[in-house]
Each structure stands twice: as structure tokens, then as C-alpha cells.
Amino acid sequence: MAAFNNAPLDLRRLLQRLVTMFSLGIICASILYLLLGRCEPDAGDSSGWNNNKTALRETLSAPDSVDANSSEKEWSASRRLPHALIIGVKKGGTRALLEFLRLHPDIRALGAEPHFFDRLFARGLGWYRSMMPKALTGQIVMEKTPRYFVSPETPGRIHTTSRDIKLIVVVRDPVTRAVSDYTQIISKTPDIPSFESLAFRNRSTGQIDSLWSPLYIGLYARHLQRWLDYFPLAQIHFVHGERLISDPAGEVGRVQDFLGLQRIITDKHFYFNKTKGFPCLKKPEGSSRPTAWAKPKAGRIPESTRRSFRA
Template identity: 40%
Template sequence: MDKRIFSSFLSGFILASIFFSLISLINFEALPEKRLPSAVIMGVRKCGTRALLQFLSLHRDIEIAKEEVHFFNRKWSNGLDWYLSQMPTVKRHQISVEKTPGYFISFQAPSRIYAVNSAAKLLLIVREPVARAISDYTQIFNNRLARNKSKLAEFDNLAIKNGRVMGNYKPISTSIYHLHIRKWLDIFNPNSIHIIDGDNLIRNPLEELRKVEKFLQLDPFINNSMIYYNSTRKFYCMKKDSKNICLGSTKGRSHRPVTNQTIETLKKFYYPHNKEFFKIVNRTFSWN
């Protein structure tokens, strides 16, 4: 064989050997990839879902979807590939979490989530129902103003008419938790759903986050050094990558004015509904 040809062949062989040796060292299974979320924050709107998601992002083994995806309630026709494209890339040991509060009151979401991922863990955050309803209304009111739409009637007039609570008014009906949780429990095992006390998340976020870490079978990682109380904003904020991070200006904003009579009427209205919810989830909250 010609020496030049042999030399060229030998060089090519050596380079190929080095290439395949390097390839063999790469653990392709460990490369980041987009996967279905292991956990879904499915509600409830205006109970602290955004705060919960951001707090969970402090965990080294959690990556979060940056926006509400609405796949299982509004964008099902976009297909599973589209849904995956909305997820963050995660390493093999990590999990992804998405948040769409609208899932909780959706009729289709429970069965669709189960069909896509029957092993999904569901996170549900709830708070005192009257405060949640007023907060819900306040957001709708402010959103209309921001879009230069006609001014919304005051909450007192929308929530109660002729002395009767308007149970079909969305801010009111969303707070009737037992009506919505039933359809989830018809499909998912109760052990697949973890309920977070939204009122306690405001007062003691680390206590609630510890419970979530345990539910998700993650090592306890989030600690006091990552969370601090902002006396100006009057709620807890985060420290991440040497930066102080607080939620947007709408977090903790003042509610629209509501009369004491309306509040008391709604408390009486929700009382039996709360009792039914406590019975279903086998847990009580301090609302009553």
C-alpha cells in the first residue's frame, strides 16, 4: 500500500477512534430535555398560585414553565407536541412544574391531564373564600380599566341581588371549592393531590413549601436564607442568585371596597360549602 494512502488511512482511523471514544463518554440520558410536567398547579385562581410557583423555583431540582399554558382547558387542540414545547428543559434528576389556575374549575382538565399523565402530582392552593372572591373581582375590575373597557359594577351589586347571593357569578362560584374538587377526585387518587393553605403561605411560606417538597418526593432544599419578609411590600419575597426578587406590583394590591354586610352575608353563604369541602378532603381550615 502506498505510504501516503496508509498514512491518510491511519490518521482517519485514529481520528475516528478518538471521536467515538469521546461520544461514548457522553451520557445522553443526562442531557437536558423537555418532559411532561411531574406536577401541575391547577388552582385556585387568586389564592397564591404565582407565589407558590416562584417559591418552588428556588429548589435546585425544579424547573418551571414561565407562562400559564392553558393546554388542558383552552388549547387542547394544539396537541401534545405543542404542550411539550411550552415546558422548560430539565435534567434527568429534575422535574418540571406548570401552573394554570383555570384547570381547577374546568370540566375537561381532570380527564385530559389523567389521559396524558396519570402519574401527575396535582397542587391545589386554597384560601378563605370571601377574600378570594373579592380578590378575583378586583383583578377583573382592574383589567377592564387597563383595557379601557366600561367600568364594572361594584362587587356588592354583582355578588348579591335582592338579598340573594349570586352563586353562578364566577368570582363567587369559584370559591365553592367542593363543587370543583369532586370532579378531580372522581379521576385522581386523593394521594395524587396536595392542598396548600394559601393563607398560611402568606404568613409562613417555608412551612407550606416543606410540605410540598415532601409531597413531590424532593430533598428539603428551600430554606430561610432564600426567603425574606419585605416590610415595604408587606409580604415575603425571594433571594435567588444573589438577587432579591418580589412578585409584581399587583401582588398584595388593595381590594375594591366591599360593605361589611356583603362580607357577612357571603361568610354565611360559604359556611356550609366550606364544611362540605373540609369533609371531602378530610381536613379543616381556619376560615370559620
């Protein structure tokens, strides 16, 4: 009976507590909303916010970053389409050239070969641009894909994208180049036939198989003709592959001239590494980074093979 009499009182207390908790909840939620709401951008500011997020993401994922000590520079750097391309030739010395040029403070070069104009054109210019390292205004953006030189669609595609682009081709004695190419192929697929049996259609008449890739790539004049359908000769610079080894500073000097850059990479940047048999870059002071692309060569094709092919 007493419990029955107390019931309305308990109900009232319960209701009072519920109302108090509910009010407290609303007050807390309002405070939270006010505090967090201040960090949200105005409607008109939202693009800036998104840009900052994008910029941060780009900075973190940048394959190469501009001078990390200068935050001011970092913010003014952007990804742009290349101004110059090393378009070939495979096994001509394109890697060495790119690594030499990367020393120049006015050059920003992509390390990997993007194969955009020959294989991945369907990915679009946005993708291609996103692959490029960030560069400051005035810096030259570059990439190298040696297969461009022999890919029939490439000159037209590059021309449509940028008719002022500067093109660089490293050429090397086509026979030595073919042997080098074959050496690379056989290192990956050791069971392939000998160089001679692939190179010659008819050994006794000396007729060669010019469609065999190591020989086909060396038909420089034929490939060049396609480029000249789109670009004037003055827009194409030829690097002498053999001289790139015997006089790297001279060859790189001419490339710097061609790109309209000050000759900053000079003799003093190179030394001849006898073990590797190639000129290498001197390490910057305090750096332990090796010039690793210049590997000593094993299993080269003997000179007798080269001679028999030339004969």
C-alpha cells in the first residue's frame, strides 16, 4: 500500500532525472558542435581545404621531392608535364644520361620509365602529370622511355601533347647496341638461340633479319623519319653513346646547352670507375649514395661474335 502511494513521487523523480540528463546531453552536444564547427571551412573556403589535403597527399607520395629544407619552395612546386624527353635508344646509355642530368638543379627527372606515350596513353594526361616529380617554375621536367623512339604512334601523340617539347636520343653503334640488347635478353631467357642464328636469315648470303628486335631498334634512320614527320631536326638532340663513356662531361655539356641551361655539370662531377668500366658520378660530400646503375658487366658477347656479325 505504501509502495503504491509512493509511486507517483518516484515517477516524478525519474522524469526529473531524465529531463536533466537530456538537457545536459543537448548542452554537451551544442558545445561540441560549436568547438568542432570552428575548424570547418566556410562554404566558400572548401576548395582551399581540399587543395591542402591534396597537396599533403601529393607531398607524402611524391616520388621525388623538391628541396625538403625549404617549405616555401615545396608549396610553390607543382607537377607539370615534361619539357624534355629522352626518347631512346634502348641500351644507348639513357640511364646514365638521365642520372647525370639529375645533378642539375634546374632539372627534375622521373626515375622510372613511365611508358606513357607508347603503352599507357589511355591513362590520360592527368595520370601522366601525376607521375612527374614536383618542379619549381623554371625547372625542366624530364623523363626517359627508350621505347618511344621505335614506337610508331609515339611521335604523333607527343606532338599533340606538346609540340615544343625537346627530344633527346642517345645513339650508339647499332651493332654494339644489338649485342648489348641480346645480352640483356639472354640474361632473362637463357635458353634462346645464339645471336648469330637470330640475327641472320641466311648466314651464307649474309642476309639479316631486320625485324628481330635487337636489329630493328638499330635502324635509326627509319625510326627517325617518323619523328621528322612531326618535329624539326633542331628540336632533336643526339647524344653520342660512345662519347658519353669517354667524355661524359662533354656530352652532358651539350645536352645542357640544348636544354638552355647553364653548364653546371662538368668534369669535376665525374670519375672513371675502373671496376665498372664506366664514368661514375662523384658522391656529394657526406652522401653514401652509390651510383648504382653502372654495374660491372658479366657475360658480354665476345668480340669475335661482333666481328662475324659486322663482316
